[in-house]
Every structure is written in structure tokens, then in C-alpha cells.
Amino acid sequence: MRTIFEKPDALTDKITHYCPGCTHGVIHRLVAESLDELGLRERTVGIAPVGCAVLAYHYFNTDFQEAAHGRAAALATGAKRVRPDLILFTYQGDGDLASIGMAETIHACNRGEKITTIFVNNAVYGMTGGQMAPTTMPGQVTTTSPAGRDVAECGQPIRMAEVLSQIKTPGYIARVAVHTPAHIVKAKRCIKQAFKYQAEGRCYSLVECLSTCPTNWGMTPIESIKWVEETMMPYYPLGVKRTPDEGEGG
């Protein structure tokens, strides 16, 4: 029998707890494929966040540490500094990375820590039940913005990829989407590139993935995909924001 398709070595057999229509699973797979293809799995340590991906350590076939809210980049920094031979990646959501973990995120990027961050932006706090995130869209209804996000009161959503691409320290910053096969192919390219830069000891890397949350958005999976396309993508433009080859940030 000929194998046509199989699960990456870097994923376990465990069935994920993610909701139907959620794209966490896709992003997990892209990370796992990248680790396999680059031959990094056996020396990789993942850092799990607090959020929907808190149990990511059950799904990845790598060593894992579980962080407190927002502190993943600090754990990765500590581990990478004392064991530079390891490959460190953090897997974080928007509340974790862009709210409570903003300081850790920006400073890890600014120090040029040789770590990779997979940043899943679904414009909402998922696990805690759909509260407003720093990335929640203007007017978006959440459990803590029942009348929709009021930008006069809460400010505009934070564009993390753009914020981090302002930093002068060489880094690789990209934003991708994973709601269509074409986007998934492009996203894979960016995620793999991010790990490649780390494996070469070159720079900090972060890939922001626009993701869906049908459960908390109150939509069907199909509607969610449309919402990413029509509401999120115009505000969160995709693309490689910065590469380590550029002299200075935009």
C-alpha cells in the first residue's frame, strides 16, 4: 500500500479539543510540518500559552513547557539563553500575547531572541468565553463589549505585526491567514521560514495567523471564513512585514 497522506511526526494521535470550524488545528499542522521538514522536532521545545491552545502540549510531539498568562516569550528567552542548541517556539493567542504579554513580547522581539512565536489572532478571548481582546474589531460584539467594541473608549484593535515591525533589531515578522487552501500554502511558507531563521541562529521570528472562532463569534464555520475575509483582512493586511535582511524596520 502506498502512503499518500499522513500526519506529521511532530503531531500526536490525540484528538484535539478545538471547536468545529476553528483554525487552530490547521496552524498546529503547519507548525508540525515545518518542524518535520526542517528536521528540528527532536530538539524543539514548545511553550504553551494560556488560552484555547493551553493544551497544545497534548497535540505536539515535542517537549513542552506551559507558561502563565502572557509570559511565554519570557520562558522561551530563559530556555533559549541557557540552551541555544534547542529550538524554542511559543504558541499564543491575542489576549495572551497582545494584552497581558505585551511587554514580554515586545522585549523578546527587541532583544532579538532567537525564538519563534506563532501568534493566533482570532479577535477574541476564546477559552475564557468570548471576551473583548486587544485585537477585537471595531463594533464587534463580545461578552464584555455587548454593544460592540467602542473605539472611542477602548481604542482601535492592535496590529501586532505592524507594531513589531517597527523594531530595529533584525527580525522576521509576517501576517498570514489560514481560511483557504491558497492562504494555507502561503502561511506554511512563512511559518517554515520563521523556523528556518531560528535554526540558522539568525533572528527573532513571529508569524501572526488570522484565525476563526465560530463559537465566540456566534457564526457558522462558513460565515466565519467570510468574516475573516471581509472584516479582518482589510484591517489586518497580510504579508511579510519585515525580514532580517532589511537594514531597519519600516
Added chain:
Amino acid sequence: MRHEVMFAGFGGQGIMLIGQMLAYAGMNEGKQAVWLPSYGPEMRGGTAYCIVQVSDDPIGSPVVANPMNAAVMNRPSLDKFGPEVKPGGLLLINSSLIPDTSKRTDISILNVGCNQIANEEGTGKAANMVILGALIGATKMVKPKSIEDMIEYQFGKKGKRKLVDINIRIFNRGLDIGKTSVKDRK
């Protein structure tokens, strides 16, 4: 035998340095030594002080409220610490910067023109060495040679031979004043 001294003056007068040199000198003689500084914002230009104890036996409290000896290099230090010297103790006053002296009669008072003497030898910066010398001369807290070794160590490591010689000379002028004062008292 346990000796204690409080050095006090402006930040920048080398108060901490002479305290450390004395503690190291004691240590190099195989004695117990503690150097406890004041620290923080008060060090930025304000009154800096440190307490040094040199002892043959283990030292208990690093804090001494009423020291047996005090050396004050400026007016605020005299006002603050002059009254604190233990009865029967010794108060050294830098008379170059402090025109007044202490009115206490229950302690020995030694007025030393530290800046003037240091200037005569060519560097006003080393006024702290005069007071250190006077203290050692009056109390024999450590051997003068141990302080000279510390001067050698402190300035010699920067390759400043000239500075070593000047400081030793200035220290010895202070030392003579200290020794003479003891004779006078007897």
C-alpha cells in the same frame, strides 16, 4: 580588642573609600572587619557616612549608634554625628571646612586641617587620607603599613605610581598629627 569608627562627609570626599581601605587593612592583618555604608539617594551629593569595625573577635552588631571614634569631614556631619560619639571617645574634625569645633568636654577632640595639608602636598583631593592618618595615629586601629599597602593596592593598580607616593606622604602627615595628639594628651 574591638575598634569602631564612623566616617562622615560630603559625597565625593572619599568617605566610603577610606572606610573600605581601613576594613581591608584590618582584614589583611587577620582581623575581623565590617564596613557598613549609608546608601541610596542620600549618597548623591548629600551626607555620606560609613561605619567600620575592626576586631580580634567576631563582630556582633554591624550597627553602632554611638561610636568610640568619629571622623567628620564637613559641617553637616559634625552637627549630625558630633553629639553621637561615646563619652570618652575621639572626634576628628576637618577644620579646613569646619570653622567651628565641638563644644563637648567629655570626649577628645582633634581638629585637623585636612584640605590645607593635602593642598600643601599638591592634591586637595586627598584630604580624606589626612583624616585617616590622624585616626590611625591616634588610635592604632591598624598598622600604618597596612594602610600604605592598601594605598599601593588602590592607586597602584591603575598604574599611578605618582598618586601612590603622594597619598602615602599625605597619609603620613595625618599619622604624625594623630600620634602627636596622643602624646599631648598624656
Added chain:
Amino acid sequence: MKGNEAIGEAAVCAGCLNYFAYPITPQSEVAEYLSRRLPEVGGTFLQGESEVAVSYMLFGASAAGERVFTTSSSPGISLMAEGMSYLSGAQLPVVIVNIVRGGPGLGGILPAQSDYMQAVKGAGHGDYHVLVLAPAGVQEAVDLTIDAFTLAERYSNPVLILGDGMIGQMMEPVEFPDPETIPPPQPRPWATTGMKDRRQNLIRSLFLSPDSLEYNNMHLRAKYDAMERDEVRYESYHAERKMDVLIVAYGTMARICKTAVDVLREQGLKVGLVRPISLYPYPMQVVHEAAQKAKDVLVVELSTGQMVEDVHHAVAGSRPVHFFGKTGGNIPPPDRIADEVRKLLVKKPGKSRKTGRKS
């Protein structure tokens, strides 16, 4: 050597070459010293963006299998409180040094002992303890720092050194032990070092099912029981015979009290001292037994009364417990302590005299 620098060198001596920290008075000299020293020995020095981040850098480094430590002072330790809870839950060996300054809030930068509760009763959330050791001088700060690494690994638990501004700033002669005599780091088969040829290693404090969390908490409890059995440390000074007054004090305050004991004994007064060295586990039994030999117990602290609660607990009402405390960076000299003891000696029978807030 200055206490702060000596603590830094002690860690290097103990084979801990990884240090993460954030500057704060009165202990920034440790970071300054190690920023020069660690590169010489091929170690890792990193100034983090906050104490919060630093506590998690310790987490990451310890979980990756390496000895690691940090130093800070009171407000910084408050920020590390969260991390201490996670480090304890995940059972990671790290060493944290608190050179205590006065609080609450920004307080002051002078010596204080007002973080006793925070250190001993748990700064962060959850059912946990860190092992707390309190040195009374620079040499002991060196010795305890070196021991702390071994203890942290023995119990897979954070160890906190509770000093005060005086320990950090004071200069005293110190001797460093021959590195050959220091136990080498224990292997950490559980560390996250890449899962080649073995099953996944996972470092976490999350246990969502009631039974698994209870299992973890019971395991932690068993460790604390072992610490309480095996790691109690104290110094007893003239507290073996009958006394009029037993003084209980720790850290540099105990050292000042020791001089007061000498002064009082020279005057023929029967006074002794028990100095807890391990604050958690607390020498409950020792304090209790010493108190039985005394008429009165006097607790002296640079706080408004923190350790005194544990002394009450230890003495359990069998003797009057008095308290004398100074704060703000005011350090009572030996004579002041002696005065407090004399007050107890002249008191009328049957009446307990109050000194300070608690009695």
C-alpha cells in the same frame, strides 16, 4: 567583599552560571557584578524587562535543565510572586534572593524585615511554600546561597534567600569554599531538552481534573513535610539554660541582638537568643523548648510584627510573648534592645508589659 557581590560570587562558586534580573536598590550591585563576572566564565547574564519577565526566564531556564538564579528587592519580589507560584506548582529548582527594603509600596530603600510574611506564608496564589533561609552576615549569605542550589534541586522547589539591605551593602571578609566540596548539579531527567529517543517531557502547573490537581498538591505537601522534618536550621546562643528573657530574632537583627545579649550577660542578667536561620520551615520546636526555659520571650524585628506570629504559634500561650520592632530603616542598636529586655525584667509579677504593637 560587599554582601551583594559576595552573593553573586557564591552562585558562580556553586556552579550556577545563569542569572536573569531587573535592577532595583539596594541590590543592583549583584547584577553589576555578574554582568562582568558571568561572561568570564561562559555564563548567561540577561537584564530582563521586568521582574515579572525575569521570574519566567528562570522558569524557562530551569525547565531547560540548567541552574539559574535571580536577585531582587521587595517591590520586585512582589512582581515575582506570580512566578513563584508557577515555579512551585511546576516544581522547578531556582534560587531567588530578596534583599529586603522597607515597604509597603515604594517604602524606602533602607534595611527592613517587612517581607517575612510574603516570604514564609506564600507571596503568590495556591497551596505552596518556598524554602526560606535568612543569613545574618556576609559569610553566611555566601554559605546559604551555595546551599540553596543543592536544596532547590533536592526538593525540586524554589529556595528564597531573605536578606536585608544591610547584608547587601555591608562589607565583611568572606571565604569561598573549594568548588570541589560543593555537590554537583543533580541530573534533571525531566527537563525539556528535546525529545529524542524518549517520551515527551512536560513542565506545567495546570491540572484540570480534580484528582490530578489534588495528586500534585499532595505531592507538594509531602515535600513540605520532608522539609519541615529535615531542613530546620537555627542558631542558639546562651538559650540552653534557664533564662529570664529569651530573645527571638533573625537575620542582621539577630546579630544586633546577640551583642545585646553579651552586654546584658556581662551585667549578670540571664538572657539568651534563638535565631531561626530557616524561616520556612520554621524552628517551631526549638523556639517552644527554649521558651520553656525562660520567663518571658521578646521578639525583635525590623517590622511592626510579622515573625512574632510564628513565635506565638510556637510558644502556644505557655509564656508571655513581647514584641519590639523598628521600621523605616531605623535600626535599633544593641543598647536599645538591652533597654527593652531590662523593661521586662523590672515588670511587676503577673503583669505583662506591652512593647510595640503586639504582646
